[in-house]
Amino acid sequence: MRHVSPLRSRLPILASLPLLPLLGGCNWVVLDPAGDVARQQADLVVISTWLMLLIIVPVMALTVFFAWKYRASSEAPDYDPEWSHSTQLELVIWSAPLLIIIALGAVTWVGTHLLDPYRTIGRIDHARDVPAQAKPLEVQVVALNWKWLFIYPEQKIATVNELVLPVDRPLRFRISSSAVMNSFYAPALAGQIYAMPGMETKLHAVLNKPGSYEGFSANYSGAGFSNMRFSMRGQDEAGFERWAEGVRKGKGDLDRTAYLQLEKPSEKEPVRHFATVAPDLFDAVVNLCVRPGKMCMSQMMALDARGGMGQAGRWNLAALSYDKFGHEAVNAVLPGQSAGLLTEADQLFIKAFCADNRPTTALGKVTGAPLSTATLRGAGLIWPGAKPATERAPASPETAKLAAAAGPAAS
Numbered sequence: 001m002r003h004v005s006p007l008r009s010r011l012p013i014l015a016s017l018p019l020l021p022l023l024g025g026c027n028w029v030v031l032d033p034a035g036d037v038a039r040q041q042a043d044l045v046v047i048s049t050w051l052m053l054l055i056i057v058p059v060m061a062l063t064v065f066f067a068w069k070y071r072a073s074s075e076a077p078d079y080d081p082e083w084s085h086s087t088q089l090e091l092v093i094w095s096a097p098l099l100i101i102i103a104l105g106a107v108t109w110v111g112t113h114l115l116d117p118y119r120t121i122g123r124i125d126h127a128r129d130v131p132a133q134a135k136p137l138e139v140q141v142v143a144l145n146w147k148w149l150f151i152y153p154e155q156k157i158a159t160v161n162e163l164v165l166p167v168d169r170p171l172r173f174r175i176s177s178s179a180v181m182n183s184f185y186a187p188a189l190a191g192q193i194y195a196m197p198g199m200e201t202k203l204h205a206v207l208n209k210p211g212s213y214e215g216f217s218a219n220y221s222g223a224g225f226s227n228m229r230f231s232m233r234g235q236d237e238a239g240f241e242r243w244a245e246g247v248r249k250g251k252g253d254l255d256r257t258a259y260l261q262l263e264k265p266s267e268k269e270p271v272r273h274f275a276t277v278a279p280d281l282f283d284a285v286v287n288l289c290v291r292p293g294k295m296c297m298s299q300m301m302a303l304d305a306r307g308g309m310g311q312a313g314r315w316n317l318a319a320l321s322y323d324k325f326g327h328e329a330v331n332a333v334l335p336g337q338s339a340g341l342l343t344e345a346d347q348l349f350i351k352a353f354c355a356d357n358r359p360t361t362a363l364g365k366v367t368g369a370p371l372s373t374a375t376l377r378g379a380g381l382i383w384p385g386a387k388p389a390t391e392r393a394p395a396s397p398e399t400a401k402l403a404a405a406a407g408p409a410a411s
Contacts, residue, residue: 030187031046033187033188034208034234035190035205035207036123036205036208037190037204038187038188038189038191040114041190044107044108048108051100051103052100055097055100117190120204121204121206135170136204137154137165138173138174140152140153140175141195143177143228144177144178145180145222145224145263145266146266146267148184150162150230151254151282157247158273160270160271161272162231163186164240164244165207166236166237167210167235167237172203172204175193175195175203176201176282176285179197179263182217183217186213186214188207189215189232190205200286209234210236213231214229216228247274248276249275252273253277254276256281256291259290260290263290
């Protein structure tokens with residue numbers, strides 16, 4: 001066996017010592033953030049770590065101590081191989097961890113409730129409360145594949161992959177996604193929160209220091225995930241207003257048509273600005289009805305609240321389908337029809353009922369017509385091509401009686 005000198009075995013460690021000062025340039029943004037909410041979250045992590053170390057360090061030290069004191073070669077006079085129990089020692093062993101768990105539970109329970117992302121912030125920093133007249137800046141966030149869209153409804157502008165915020169002003173984020181679940185995370189500002197299609201999540205925060213920071217998606221979302229990042233800048237109130245005014249004087253209109261183009265998957269998207277934005281765009285994104293002819297989820301829920309839609313619900317379900325099952329690739333011209341006679345709603349209705357690619361089967365027996373078709377129409381839903389209620393012929397006395405008996409669900 002070759003002998004290795006102790007000095008030679010320590011050479012790799014000694015050689016790495018000059019590199020340790022370089023660690024001083026690391027940016028510990030999670031533990032040294034620029035926002036008060038992130039600062040409180042960092043304090044919660046540090047306090048929890050210290051509380052856990054209060055029990056972990058003594059246990060590790062005592063493990064080494066007992067292993068050394070009661071080693072096989074030890075001649076300690078107090079060694080007693082028959083010892084099995086000590087009430088006093090049991091109290092110490094179990095009471096210390098119990099107290100730590102109680103303290104840790106109290107700190108985390110209070111801290112997590114105070115830092116609820118849906119809860120408005122109560123202070124600018126540790127020394128300043130939020131002024132009573134302060135108005136939060138609302139930013140609507142949409143996670144696209146694979147880029148971030150930020151809409152400023154108050155300033156009536158929008159940006160891609162750039163988030164500019166005023167310093168020391170309360171912030172309210174409304175967050176959603178266009179396709180798959182992502183996670184909005186700006187470590188210098190606050191903790192991460194998920195962005196999900198068809199849903200809206202909220203985040204309240206504040207940025208206390210001007211400067212440049214970075215945000216990204218913390219939830220894997222496909223091929224372009226690693227480049228799904230955005231720049232975040234903090235400016236004073238005057239600087240933020242100048243930046244917003246500059247965007248308004250630029251070019252680019254973000255209406256629904258432009259959004260549908262922007263929504264298409266793309267990677268490494270550069271920063272883009274939009275001088276105007278459709279006022280109802282974010283709500284349409286959340287309700288999955290940006291594309292013309294689609295029923296919004298809020299509309300469908302309103303119909304459900306009025307008693308449901310019966311068989312007509314198949315049309316509504318088809319209208320809500322988002323890039324699935326070919327519902328958006330409906331031929332606008334049917335055999336025997338001329339172009340331009342069918343609306344998009346008509347096409348979706350036909351697709352739902354007639355083009356589901358399933359073989360039809362004959363009924364084994366003759367089924368009579370329903371006594372009333374009111375329940376098939378749903379809650380006031382007009383079938384495509386039907387005349388408005390004011391133009392339809394009055395119902396027969398028999399049909400009126402059946403509709404009245406069916407209640408509000410049939411109206």
